[in-house]
Amino acid sequence: MLTYHRDLLEPNCNQTLAETILDMQLLSQLTTRLRLYSPECNQTAMVLEAIKQSKTNLNVFLGMYRGAHEDDYQRQKTALREALQTYGTSNILGITVDHVRAVRPAPVNDTKDVDMMERDFRDIDQMLRSINVDIQIGPVDGASFNTTFPDNWDFRCAFIIPQRLTTKVADLFLSSSSMVRVDPWDRKRPIQDAAKWSFDFFDEANLGLTRFRQQPKPTYMVEVGWPTNAESTSFNRSAPSVENLQIFINNFVCVANTQGVRYL
Secondary structure (H helix, E strand, O other): OOOOOHHHOOOOOOOOHHHHHHHHHHHOOOOOEEEOOOOHHHHHHHHHHHHHHHOOOOEEEEEEEOOOOHHHHHHHHHHHHHHHHHHOOOOEEEEEEEOOOOOOOOOOOOHHHHHHHHHHHHHHHHHHHHOOOOOOEEEOOEOOOOOOOOOHHHOOEOOOOHHHOOHHHHHHHHHOOEEEEOOOOOOOOOHHHHHHHHHHHHHHHHHHHHOOOOOOOOEEEEOOOOOOOOOOOOOOOOOOOHHHHHHHHHHHHHHHHHHOOEEO
16 A cells, blocks of 8 residues: 555646656565556556566556546546557456445445446446456455444445345456455554454455355455555554554565465
8 A cells, every 4th residue: 555645646646657667666576466546647557558668577456436526437437448458458457446435334325326336337347348358347345245344334345235236236246356445554553463453354354255155256455554654643543654664564465475365
């Protein structure tokens, strides 16, 4: 999980290709997998170009982020299609569609959010077919099907109960690889306990998913890491800092690689 200066994000979008190449070179020392949130700021094409130029061994989950404005969604879809047509799918693990409102447990969400999510899944699927691309589409940060996690509503994308979706989309949720959002800093874990807690939380979520599946599918640990900075300077938890990030990396990366944990 990277902490970027606001100037690099929307609406400024001042990240450069040279900086992105450096990012890929550094990240490839820790992982072979990345996840992008959306194509905004040209990040999809920029990351794929940086991987190509740096010749790093990295594969990517591309992302679509559903906000409130239809124009934003259409712009993202166009950028995603153009990137796939330019770079192909050799480095692509799949596409995630993030619906923050629709995937919270009831009663936070409502029918129109679920309907929008279903429509978007079908729309992205149709777009991929139109350019002869065959890669999986899946939910993002999915986890629990309302298992007994603490603070379950805040488990950002706990799966919707399948009965609330059409059979086709419910099957899509169960047949694709899944992502479990694991953010120890956001959940106020002390830094010395953060890595162990991340593994425990992930294992519980993964167990919850297997109860609903007929066949095993890969589950990825996402948003795992430690921030190096934050907008606030008052923290009721371990501080975001480079030193604490190093502690997390020391306690997490080798264990995750040894255990075969798929982290993003």
